[in-house]
């Protein structure tokens with residue numbers, strides 16, 4: 001069984017909310033990504049979302065834009081991201097890894113080839129920001145053949161027909177974008193989120209994660225009450241870069257301490 | 269006749285086009301699609317669009333026989349479709365009016381746009397002023413520096429110009445930023461895309477609004493030249509002026525369609541913007557098309573002397589027309605375009621935009637290989653006033669600049685008399 005499904009099954013039994021940190025692969029340095037993934041797992045990450053940097057991240061706010069630019073400047077590529085995941089799997093066989101990124105690097109590698117390489121590396125799910133369900137039929141099928149989960153976004157503006165369309169293709173979990181905006185944007189309205197997540201849960205047969213706008217233990221705790229998973233990205237990416245700038249090499253330790261604190265709030 | 273009827277309902281031109289955007293934008297695009305489908309054939313909408321094109325833009329634009337130049341070349345007769353005579357100085361305004369009229373009908377009080385050279389930004393700011401809409405234009409910070417005059421024009425027209433600092437700080441990044449704005453302000457904002465790119469329905473809708481160019485040509489050519497042309501030529505940045513003139517000719521099978529891309533410092537120099545000639549298919553800005561990218565699928569920086577052609581992608585319909593062989597795509601270098609620019613000024617008394625100079629340059633090359641009874645129709649997409657600074661620099665001349673402004677560029681807070689005297693001597 002896909003690691004994402006077994007993870008969510010166990011969480012459900014224990015009545016816990018999944019904590020999903022996002023980091024950009026290759027930022028703040030190529031070498032830091034592997035130790036940071038282990039640190040996140042240790043701090044209680046249930047799934048790790050690994051951002052594949054792209055030159056034109058149109059759905060991301062300034063924090064992840066800059067992060068992607070830094071990663072690309074360091075020479076990060078989709079091929080290298082897969083190599084990092086393969087390395088991670090040598091000592092961690094349980095924490096699911098989801099790649100999150102944009103279509104073009106995948107198309108440049110050839111989609112079939114990418115799917116096989118990702119499965120071989122030990123990837124569990126793939127979220128392509130600019131593959132909405134209407135453009136993803138064949139790609140979702142390719143992923144399914146190798147037991148990889150196609151992860152889709154849902155938005156405050158998604159109609160019930162669209163939620164149903166996503167529900168037909170989605171495996172693993174769906175990712176509800178909690179606000180109108182880009183990653184790292186301002187405040188989220190917990191009441192509105194609760195209502196929409198409730199609507200999605202009625203239609204979609206997989207767990208619902210919420211992200212975009214969760215920045216600390218407190219927002220994670222509030223959203224965790226209504227969602228199956230909370231995704232937290234920009235705040236972590238920014239903090240890691242700050243730690244790296246103060247003292248290169250400290251970013252993994254920072255990530256571990258920071259996420260542990262979020263974990264405690266979420267479980268409180 | 270093989271009737272051409274693309275895109276399909278999902279915005280695909282063969283394998284190109286489509287809706288490759290984040291879920292957060294889908295609702296806005298569906299809304300736009302529905303409204304465009306409703307108003308596209310609405311008599312009142314058409315009437316207002318045509319009225320504005322006639323009285324605000326000055327359409328129809330004439331076709332002009334470049335007789336002296338054709339004679340000097342000794343080959344085919346060159347005709348120019350004078351989009352340079354439009355209000356605001358380029359074809360861009362045709363599309364802006366169409367989209368602004370839609371924005372009004374959708375009840376959106378705020379419009380946003382991306383711009384490279386600033387022509388689309390100026391056209392959007394112009395129609396926003398005309399219809400009383402709030403206007404925000406995104407422009408790469410590199411382009412803000414290169415196109416200071418157009419930035420000022422937009423400000424005069426009441427628009428806010430936002431410099432974009434991400435990525436390569438040029439047109440593609442401005443487009444990313446405009447999409448981000450749209451996602452955030454989708455409830456009150458209409459995004460006026462400036463070319464036949466972006467997610468469905470933009471490539472189709474912008475083409476439709478621009479196809480007034482080709483429709484007029486079909487009506488005008490018999491009178492001007494006694495018949496339809498042997499070939500239609502246009503420069504291709506994103507591809508809107510080219511689609512505008514090509515589209516009505518697609519079913520005229522005997523008319524060659526030739527798109528001219530910017531070959532920059534040469535097609536093999538790595539410094540060009542020839543997406544169709546040198547790119548490979550991929551996904552960017554909401555559609556699948558030919559892209560200039562590296563082996564890892566990252567979009568690479570492009571180059572052209574004309575900012576309006578400096579874009580790593582191209583409208584998906586051009587990708588399709590190339591693959592099926594209905595249109596041909598060729599490259600013209602910076603130097604060839606500049607040469608044609610100067611010749612057009614001296615021989616015909618027309619100062620063309622550097623973008624359009626690419627199309628003219630290829631037409632002169634082609635004309636020389638054809639007999640005198642052949643007819644070439646070139647889309648003169650814009651006038652060159654905006655390019656004075658670039659052309660004068662390329663010619664090694666310093667374009668006149670008021671002493672204080674020169675000093676401003678050298679970051680002197682308050683120039684003293686001596687500095688001004690020194691500058692005036694130069």
Ligand SMILES: Cc1ncc(COP(=O)(O)O)c(C=O)c1O
Pocket residue numbers: 358359360384385386387388462463464503504505506507508509510575576577621623624649650651
């Ligand atoms: C005069 C002129 N021609 C052509 C272009 C290129 O755009 P497109 O290929 O969409 O016509 C521009 C863009 O700024 C322009 O200003």
